[in-house]
Amino acid sequence: MKSSIIFYSARKTSLCEKALRKCLPELGLNLSSAVFATKRPALGEALTQAFADADVVFTVGGLEFEDDRSIRDIISQAAADSGPSLCRRLKNEGGCDGFLIRAGGQLLVMLPDEPEQISAVMGGTLADYIKSM
DSSP: OEEEEEEESOSOHHHHHHHHHHHTGGGTOEEEEEEEEOSHHHHHHHHHHHHHHOSEEEEESOTTOOSTTOHHHHHHHHHHHHOOSEEEEEOOTTSOOEEEEEETTEEEEEEOSOHHHHHHHHSTHHHHHHHTO
């Protein structure tokens, strides 16, 4: 399956990309693109492009924001309109939680902006879920 990464106002992009790339082969995912977005409109465009090409899209960053840049708020507004079949919080003990949204045969996985936290979120039930797709 194809996957894409969108770094949204992420700070540790190279380290986060390295941590995520390490997990992808175990999940049967090939990375088709990695892009950057710093503002809401750019995030929307990047998501549209990524989902046109990939089954699984990862976003890195934006989960810690509490203002209009909050990826949780941006995605929740879009998800309300699309009626996703699955929305889950990905618990991360001692760190920022991630989120999983499934609509049709595509997944959006929102990850924190810390390499160690990415590795923690990507393991366990999320890995099993992606492998079962």
